[in-house]
Amino acid sequence: MVRYLIYLPANLVFVWLSYLLSPLLAGLSLVTGPRLPGSLQWFSTLDVDLDGGISQGVKGYRADLTGWRLWWQRTCWICRNPAHGWQSELLGMPAFGTIIAQQWISEDPKQEFYLLQTARGAGFFCFKRDQPLFGKVHLKIWLGWVNKAYDGRNHHYAFQIAPKRS
Structure with missing residues (x-):
């Protein structure tokens, strides 16, 4: 329980950074593909890429999007799963x-x-x-x-x- 409380401030920082950076990270993904490069992937999920909502069948996530709509969907995915990589690799x-x-x-x-x-x-x-x-x-x-x-x-x-x- 003590470890959990010690990690809480760092976790909150990582989550807020994920929210704040999500539009930029989603924009970068339009150039680099649905998996963020290197440790930037730590701002999202490690088990699936930024199109994970499609493969997991999450309501509202679609495979036929491009441009701004794809950017928005990936922004939403990061916000839905903020800092999961940090939470796994660093705090896990x-x-x-x-x-x-x-x-x-x-x-x-x-x-x-x-x-x-x-x-x-x-x-x-x-x-x-x-x-x-x-x-x-x-x-x-x-x-x-x-x-x-x-x-x-x-x-x-x-x-x-x-x-x-x-």
Whole structure:
């Protein structure tokens, strides 16, 4: 828990930088392709490129866009997944040999809590909750480190509180 709190300020800086730089990064991607060059990819997701919304079937993401519309879609993708590369590579916990020591899952409301342990014995946690607000709108809350290593190498640091429609 202490490690999580120590990393929080750095995470907030990386997320805000991702938001601020997203139009420039998306513009660069129109020249370099859907994967940002080098460590700039750390401002987005490591497991998919800037067109990941298409391959993942995210509502509203389309494969037939060009120009300004493609730029806007990629800007939105960076803002939807801000700083995931930083959260994985710099603030993440190694996936190799990590075990789930304990888990609790409930359905009403949908909530998950995991205690995990790296191969070297370092403990970390994952908390996910869909907090009902009204109608089909929930507040998606993810804290800790994500229980699944999306890039196959690290459990990325998570601090996400965002509205979600179900």
